[in-house]
Amino acid sequence: MKIASDKNPVMSGWLAEQGLRMDASPYLSGALEARKLLEKLPVEKNRLREVTTGHDGGIFNGPQFSRTYLTSPDHAVPFLGSTDMMEADFSFLPLLAKTIANRLPYLEIQPGMTLVSCSGTIGRMAYARPDMKGIWSSQHVMKIEPDEAVIPSGYLYTFLRSPYGVPMIASSAYGAIIQHIEPHHIADLPVPRFADALEQKIHKLVEEAARLRAAYQAGVRAATEDFFKSVGLPELNDLRWHEQARDLGFEVVEVTAASLRAMNHASRAMQIKEALTSVEHSSLGQICAEGRLATGPMFKRIDSDLNHGGCLLVGQRQGWWTRPEDARVISRASTPDDCFMADETVLVAAQGLPAEYGLFGRAILVTGSWLPYAYSQHFLRIKSSSPEVPGAYLYAFLRSEAAMRLFRSMLAGSGPQSIHALLLTEFPIPIAPPTDRERIAETVRQAYRNRDQADKLEDEALTLLIKAIEEAAA
The missing domain is CATH 3.90.220.20 (DNA methylase specificity domains)
Incomplete structure (x- = not known):
């Protein structure tokens, strides 16, 4: 059971800020503690809606719609749900009919977006990597499209997935059985800004991680294709x-x-x-x-x-x-x-x-x-x-x-x-010839090395952000 911390007791003023919500979640999740800390930071802060652009201001999910699934990739597009977006390998996504997808073009994922699960389990996140273009997402995935002229996409993603961003997003959830959030619930979330050099450094780390994740996907697919060609199938x-x-x-x-x-x-x-x-x-x-x-x-x-x-x-x-x-x-x-x-x-x-x-x-x-x-x-x-x-x-x-x-x-x-x-x-x-077996195995191993390196780069970016916030708050 969670209880309030003596260092950060729940204040009566918080009730008004949360629309007089009487459930414990917003007050004990660390969300208000994070928000109050960010408000005290002696740095510039933007509201989330001020650094996004695109459909509906750049923070959107989508309507409920009838889905028609097909089996032929010639007439369909890969379709991503709020759990699918967590996967490393998108080879087995369901296929949504193009006739449906074409009516909802803004649901196509664009590289650099931050994807947030907004129904069921709230606050899971993924950074849209280069090979995700051409994939559509469901209404259970909220997209946050950064305005690259205002904020680097990798920096925004790192803040949103940080111990400061996730609690604020998750605490905005409403619903008794199936929790959900809507774009307006997080539009005013405060985003701290730091020196351009720091933000760009964090952004480049995340972008390189995204490139490596795409390389992992391409690598395992190439290894499978090489396997069947090498064995004559x-x-x-x-x-x-x-x-x-x-x-x-x-x-x-x-x-x-x-x-x-x-x-x-x-x-x-x-x-x-x-x-x-x-074959052999x-x-x-x-x-x-x-x-x-x-x-x-x-x-x-x-x-x-x-x-x-x-x-x-x-x-x-x-x-x-x-x-x-x-x-x-x-x-x-x-x-x-x-x-x-x-x-x-x-x-x-x-x-x-x-x-x-x-x-x-x-x-x-x-x-x-x-x-x-x-x-x-x-x-x-x-x-x-x-x-x-x-x-x-x-x-x-x-x-x-x-x-x-x-x-x-x-x-x-x-x-x-x-x-x-x-x-x-x-x-x-x-069983392929020995040289083919070794080549195929090395392709897979390199793919997994890319994947592990991507994790390290994202963690490095997060460490830089947390250190900057802690130093500013000191």
Whole structure:
């Protein structure tokens, strides 16, 4: 339970400033404390609406509208929701019909915008990187478009995601069941201004981070394309799953006792499997014979904090985000060792209910800055025991739509689904020539180095801003 701090007691005047709101959230979230601190700073301050430009003054979300989703990228645009914007890889976004998108052109994301979740969980943020142009967003994503002639976009984003900006935005939320904010709720948020040299330095750090995140996206896509070309299956780069005949009325011969479930023999998935086995390959069971090929242990979670021996527990929700925000912090001492991954372990979402745009069957690679985290039992652990087939090479294939569709054909269970253990060991992995394998793996590794460096640059920018505010307040 949160209580007011003796150093910053709730004052009666605050009630009037908050429209006589009687719920505790605005007063105990740190928002008013941050606002009062900023008001006292001996520096110039602008209202947020004074440094933005564009549609509706530059702070906007969008109307509710009927969505028509398509499967062909020729007639649709990628569509981003308030959770999707947290992802590092936008390869699996739903596709919104262009006829709908063209009626709402201002919902197209422009590089340099700050994206804020404004419905449900309030205050999550992302900086619009260069490769996000051409993606549309839902009404649950508020866009803040800076006026570059007035304020650097990277500096504004850094302030909004800082310990001063986030509480003020989150405390503006209204609603009993589903919280939300509207543009006018944050239009008067105070933005401190510092020397142009400092603001530009912070901006350049954020811009470089955005470029590196785009390079990560391009890198993992290039690795997957290189993989299929190298093994002689370039057609699997553009699977067009929904344009193939549906799995109706197909015949299966030589059925074994391993599975009588029709989905495990679905014709479209079997065509992928036949293609994979038509070239030089090894089974996943062989590659992981001395490694790992299983989901994790179930265990009792004991809450902790990072300052007292705690570690982040990454679940299937946060696994694909740029950072595992909102991840639960649990006791490291009470967490089984099997929850921690060796370098270049591939994790696949392997428990739950599969949906077209869900996470089931999608893969991530654990390396670099994500190695200290613990991972829930819902991930399938895939750790190669062969140095000739490194995890980065496996990931280039397992992140593809072809691999995801094959994983989804191996469902087992009646409620929450899992992956059929025997079918999993037979999963075919095409083996490219050695020089190709090493090149593909290095492309993936460089992509992840770019991603980690982007995190460091954003953190450096945030540190510079916080230091400037603290020094001004001293």
